Amino acid sequence: MPASRSATSLGPGLPARQQSLRDHNLALALRVVSDAGGPVSRAQIAGATGLTRATASTLVELLLAGGLLTETALLTAPGSGRPAVGLALAPGGFGGLGLEVNVDYLAVTVVDLTGEVVLREVLDGDQRGRSPDVVLKAAARLAASALATAHGRGLRVAGTAVSVPGLVRDGRHVRAPNLGWYAVDVLAALRRNPSVAALDLSIDNEANDAARSEVTAELRSFLFVSGEIGVGAGIVLDGVLFRGTRGWAGELGHVSVDPAGPRCRCGAQGCLEVVAGLEAVTRAAGLTPTQGLPHGVALTAAAEAGDGATLAALEAAARALATAIGGALHLLDVGTVVLGGAYARLAPWLVPTLSRCLQERLLWSSWEGPIVRPAAQGAEAASLGGARSVVARLLSEPERWLVT
Amino acid sequence: MPASRSATSLGPGLPARQQSLRDHNLALALRVVSDAGGPVSRAQIAGATGLTRATASTLVELLLAGGLLTETALLTAPGSGRPAVGLALAPGGFGGLGLEVNVDYLAVTVVDLTGEVVLREVLDGDQRGRSPDVVLKAAARLAASALATAHGRGLRVAGTAVSVPGLVRDGRHVRAPNLGWYAVDVLAALRRNPSVAALDLSIDNEANDAARSEVTAELRSFLFVSGEIGVGAGIVLDGVLFRGTRGWAGELGHVSVDPAGPRCRCGAQGCLEVVAGLEAVTRAAGLTPTQGLPHGVALTAAAEAGDGATLAALEAAARALATAIGGALHLLDVGTVVLGGAYARLAPWLVPTLSRCLQERLLWSSWEGPIVRPAAQGAEAASLGGARSVVARLLSEPERWLVT
DNA sequence: AGCATAAGTTCAATGGGTCAACAAATGCCG
DNA sequence: CGGCATTTGTTGACCCATTGAACTTATGCT
Numbered sequence: 065m066p067a068s069r070s071a072t073s074l075g076p077g078l079p080a081r082q083q084s085l086r087d088h089n090l091a092l093a094l095r096v097v098s099d100a101g102g103p104v105s106r107a108q109i110a111g112a113t114g115l116t117r118a119t120a121s122t123l124v125e126l127l128l129a130g131g132l133l134t135e136t137a138l139l140t141a142p143g144s145g146r147p148a149v150g151l152a153l154a155p156g157g158f159g160g161l162g163l164e165v166n167v168d169y170l171a172v173t174v175v176d177l178t179g180e181v182v183l184r185e186v187l188d189g190d191q192r193g194r195s196p197d198v199v200l201k202a203a204a205r206l207a208a209s210a211l212a213t214a215h216g217r218g219l220r221v222a223g224t225a226v227s228v229p230g231l232v233r234d235g236r237h238v239r240a241p242n243l244g245w246y247a248v249d250v251l252a253a254l255r256r257n258p259s260v261a262a263l264d265l266s267i268d269n270e271a272n273d274a275a276r277s278e279v280t281a282e283l284r285s286f287l288f289v290s291g292e293i294g295v296g297a298g299i300v301l302d303g304v305l306f307r308g309t310r311g312w313a314g315e316l317g318h319v320s321v322d323p324a325g326p327r328c329r330c331g332a333q334g335c336l337e338v339v340a341g342l343e344a345v346t347r348a349a350g351l352t353p354t355q356g357l358p359h360g361v362a363l364t365a366a367a368e369a370g371d372g373a374t375l376a377a378l379e380a381a382a383r384a385l386a387t388a389i390g391g392a393l394h395l396l397d398v399g400t401v402v403l404g405g406a407y408a409r410l411a412p413w414l415v416p417t418l419s420r421c422l423q424e425r426l427l428w429s430s431w432e433g434p435i436v437r438p439a440a441q442g443a444e445a446a447s448l449g450g451a452r453s454v455v456a457r458l459l460s461e462p463e464r465w466l467v468t
Numbered sequence: 469m470p471a472s473r474s475a476t477s478l479g480p481g482l483p484a485r486q487q488s489l490r491d492h493n494l495a496l497a498l499r500v501v502s503d504a505g506g507p508v509s510r511a512q513i514a515g516a517t518g519l520t521r522a523t524a525s526t527l528v529e530l531l532l533a534g535g536l537l538t539e540t541a542l543l544t545a546p547g548s549g550r551p552a553v554g555l556a557l558a559p560g561g562f563g564g565l566g567l568e569v570n571v572d573y574l575a576v577t578v579v580d581l582t583g584e585v586v587l588r589e590v591l592d593g594d595q596r597g598r599s600p601d602v603v604l605k606a607a608a609r610l611a612a613s614a615l616a617t618a619h620g621r622g623l624r625v626a627g628t629a630v631s632v633p634g635l636v637r638d639g640r641h642v643r644a645p646n647l648g649w650y651a652v653d654v655l656a657a658l659r660r661n662p663s664v665a666a667l668d669l670s671i672d673n674e675a676n677d678a679a680r681s682e683v684t685a686e687l688r689s690f691l692f693v694s695g696e697i698g699v700g701a702g703i704v705l706d707g708v709l710f711r712g713t714r715g716w717a718g719e720l721g722h723v724s725v726d727p728a729g730p731r732c733r734c735g736a737q738g739c740l741e742v743v744a745g746l747e748a749v750t751r752a753a754g755l756t757p758t759q760g761l762p763h764g765v766a767l768t769a770a771a772e773a774g775d776g777a778t779l780a781a782l783e784a785a786a787r788a789l790a791t792a793i794g795g796a797l798h799l800l801d802v803g804t805v806v807l808g809g810a811y812a813r814l815a816p817w818l819v820p821t822l823s824r825c826l827q828e829r830l831l832w833s834s835w836e837g838p839i840v841r842p843a844a845q846g847a848e849a850a851s852l853g854g855a856r857s858v859v860a861r862l863l864s865e866p867e868r869w870l871v872t
Numbered sequence: 873a874g875c876a877t878a879a880g881t882t883c884a885a886t887g888g889g890t891c892a893a894c895a896a897a898t899g900c901c902g
Numbered sequence: 903c904g905g906c907a908t909t910t911g912t913t914g915a916c917c918c919a920t921t922g923a924a925c926t927t928a929t930g931c932t
Contacts, residue, residue, distance in 0.1 A: 077496070078518065079493060079496060079517050079518040079519045079523075079920090080488070080489045080492040080493050080496075080919095080920090081489070081887095081919090081920060081921085082489070082886080082887050082888055082889095082919075082920065082921090083887085083888090084484070084489070084492075085484040085485070085486070085488065085489060085887090085888060085889075085919095086887090086888065086889095088484040088488075089483060089484050089888090089889085092481070092483060092484075105910075105911090106910075106911065107909075107910055107911075113483050114482065114483040115483045115889080115890095116889070116890055116891075117910075117911065117912085118889075118890070118891080118911085118912075118913085119483075119888080119889055119890075120911095121910095121911060121912065122888085122889090138897095138898095140898095143899080143908070143909080144898060144899035144900065144907070144908050144909075145897080145898065145899080145907085145908040145909025145910065146896060146897040146898055146908080146909050146910040146911075147897065147898060147909085147910080148909085148910060148911085149910085149911085285713045297799070299799070301713070302713075307801070308800055308801020308802065309689045309705070309706075309801055309802055309803060310801055310803075310832075310836070311801070312801040312831075312832060313799060313800055313801040314799060314801075315798035315799065315801075315831055316798070316799060318794075318795075318798045318829070318831050319794075319795035319798055319799065320725070320791045320794065320795055320829075321724070321727065322727055323725065323726055323787075323791055330829070330830075330831050331828050331829065332794070332828065332829040383727075387724045387727055388795070390722075390723075390724065390736070391722075391723035391724055391792070391795055391796075392795075392799055394719035394720070394722045394723055395701070395703070395717060395718060395719065395720060395723065395796055395799060395800070396712055396717055396799070397711070397712020397713055397714055397715070397716040397717040397718075397719075398712065398713055399713060399714075424735050424736065425722070425724075425734070425735065425736040427716075427719055427722050427734050428714075428716060432714070483889090484888095484889090485888090485889060485890085485918095486888075486889065486890090486917075486918050486919055486920095487918085487919090489888095489918090489919055489920075490918090490919065490920095493919085493920085509879070509880090510879070510880065511878075511879055511880075519920080519921095520920070520921060520922070521879075521880065521881085522880090522881075522882085522883095522920075522921070522922080523919080523920055523921075524880095525879095525880060525881070526919085526920090542928095542929095544929095547876095547877070547878080547930080547931095548876070548877050548878075548929060548930035548931065549876085549877040549878025549879070549928080549929060549930080550877080550878050550879040550880075550926095550927060550928040550929055551878085551879080551928070551929060552878085552879060552880085553879080553880085
């Protein structure tokens with residue numbers, strides 16, 4: 065379960081010193097361990113990185129002392145020779161925390177260095193009626209309690225990633241129309257809780273973090289399409305999220321799929337969101353949005369019951385999705401689409417049509433057809449992805465955590 | 469005129485050695501010189517990079533010895549103190565060559581380290597009737613002659629970038645339907661010419677190289693939209709071309725703008741290319757494509773004459789462009805659109821409508837409106853962009869050219 | 873002429889990776 | 903059961919790039 069393979073290189077624009085060599089090679093060695101399925105030896109690290117065994121040993125020694133690696137049982141060599149000492153990411157040392165503030169729940173996830181979930185808590189409840197202050201106070205309490213539990217188990221939390229369902233400006237102000245938030249400084253509000261204030265906080269869009277949660281060693285580049293009332297996308301390229309010049313990339317919901325379609329709140333006509341968003345599909349299916357329940361539930365039930373209007377609405381949504389996603393794939397040249405959010409639950413009815421339409425559209429489908437699959441992570445994926453992004457940062461900049 | 473600011477960092481996945489420090493810092497120092505408007509002193513390099521004056525001096529010495537830099541006149545300091553020795557990119561030493569094979573011409577451009585054109589030659593003529601072998605033989609001769617001239621002026625050509633109007637697979641095989649080429653190994657054919665064989669050849673799509681030619685110090689991220697018979701785009705992010713996972717990114721021509729539109733040769737309906745490509749616009753304007761002449765010429769003439777049908781056709785094309793480009797901007801979050809190819813000539817009629825429609829569509833237009841402008845480089849931009857990309861590579865990896 | 877100031881150079885010190893030799897730990901084979 | 907091949911991991915001398923501080927050089931200002 066390696067997290068993101070962020071660039072373990074010296075920052076462009078910064079001078080390279082001796083210490084930079086160390087930093088780079090530490091991250092390199094660590095990545096060999098995190099990318100390998102099982103335990104790895106010092107000699108294997110040397111082989112995989114191109115460093116000498118001497119250097120690999122030195123680096124490993126530092127990572128062991130810093131609590132990022134642990135020695136495991138001996139590895140039985142295939143032939144003869146001295147058996148190797150196994151090395152693995154330390155499961156009990158450092159961890160990452162993800163805090164998700166969403167429309168109808170709050171969630172917190174803590175993962176260890178291997179990306180495994182060690183703690184998860186969800187607080188259901190519609191947040192729309194409550195003021196940002198009240199919501200964020202509850203979220204901070206949730207994070208603080210998770211933090212205390214993690215500390216109790218000996219886990220050091222290296223950072224906290226906050227996920228919100230909206231646009232983030234300047235890394236601070238959140239505009240989340242679905243929550244009725246227009247310029248809420250989420251991090252400042254969270255920091256009012258003293259035990260959260262001590263944390264290294266960062267914030268990102270919920271779809272972005274959900275996309276991050278789908279990164280695996282095998283699948284490193286894909287388009288993550290999250291469908292709820294709004295439609296958003298996370299673009300993941302070689303394990304790192306593509307953010308665009310201002311951090312607003314991935315607004316798939318406002319790609320046009322029908323120039324003569326219904327008007328969208330953004331001002332344009334026929335945006336994907338107003339054609340294939342949950343609200344539109346629910347209405348097209350002839351269902352009334354169940355009060356308090358997420359739209360996806362009613363839709364899924366109707367589809368499972370084989371309701372004709374619902375199946376037709378889903379078919380139409382899949383076609384619209386194919387139009388928008390096809391355009392995105394032509395622009396971005398990624399080979400895989402991951403359906404998240406409510407689309408994941410609706411995948412059985414969306415994937416066949418979507419897959420077929422994409423196959424028909426894509427220029428290069430005769431060489432390499434697109435792969436469409438539902439998200440592997442279920443609900444609350446954003447808090448997992450956020451937590452993993454903390455760990456990914458730790459793994460790519462280990463020197464920051466190796467206090468001498 | 470700095471060329472692309474490619475990452476001057478140690479390759480990810482590669483071990484960092486002492487030599488890597490040197491390489492990184494050499495590129496860093498060189499970039500300070502290339503990014504600065506005028507001559508720079510050693511002390512300024514030290515200040516800008518964070519290196520010590522001692523190190524900056526050492527690096528500059530190497531770059532001088534390698535012929536990448538030259539000393540210029542003394543710089544008058546603002547206060548008193550010892551005057552600094554000016555340093556600038558050596559204009560006469562190294563250069564890059566771009567060779568463009570296009571539908572109705574062949575072009576070659578040679579630039580020096582500063583990105584200035586020192587030599588350009590264009591061979592007009594429709595290449596569609598001729599076999600790839602004949603075309604590429606002529607192209608190789610053109611390159612060889614330019615190379616000889618450049619050598620005669622003392623310029624060492626560091627590499628050659630070939631631009632073709634089609635998809636490139638595996639860095640070798642070119643599929644260019646407009647030329648009637650389906651799997652032509654362009655580089656192998658060019659190498660049959662002995663004086664070209666010695667060059668370090670690379671190959672890319674013509675639109676990509678044209679996009680590269682628009683990169684300046686001020687404009688480092690944009691969507692370059694090239695309209696001819698086909699429509700393609702080059703996505704430039706912080707000075708480097710975004711290529712996607714397989715190198716096919718930027719196929720804007722096959723983004724759908726009208727699900728009920730005419731069928732495209734790719735199989736889908738309503739692709740931008742069949743709605744706003746030159747052929748479609750020409751037909752919509754009621755013009756017959758002038759035999760042998762590029763479509764854009766007839767259109768431009770009719771538009772200048774104020775022909776009503778033509779103006780209406782261009783207006784419709786601009787709307788279609790807005791639909792497709794709007795989607796791309798929402799996905800990629802870049803702020804500027806550069807119109808290239810025939811669209812550059814048609815810009816006076818396209819930009820107003822396109823700009824207004826984008827303003828209406830874009831989610832964030834109230835914060836930051838999109839900028840739309842025609843390409844600064846005219847025809848044969850691809851050969852310029854290719855030549856510049858060679859120089860950009862040289863500047864980002866200077867150690868490869870500093871023979872000890 | 874003398875002084876302040878800034879540019880550029882010199883050189884010992886620091887620190888990180890390499891290289892080669894060596895020690896340690898196992899399987900294999902006689 | 904003992905020697906041998908084989909592979910792992912460690913040690914120390916060496917190399918090399920950057921640092922930092924002292925020093926030299928070249929100019930303007932008073």
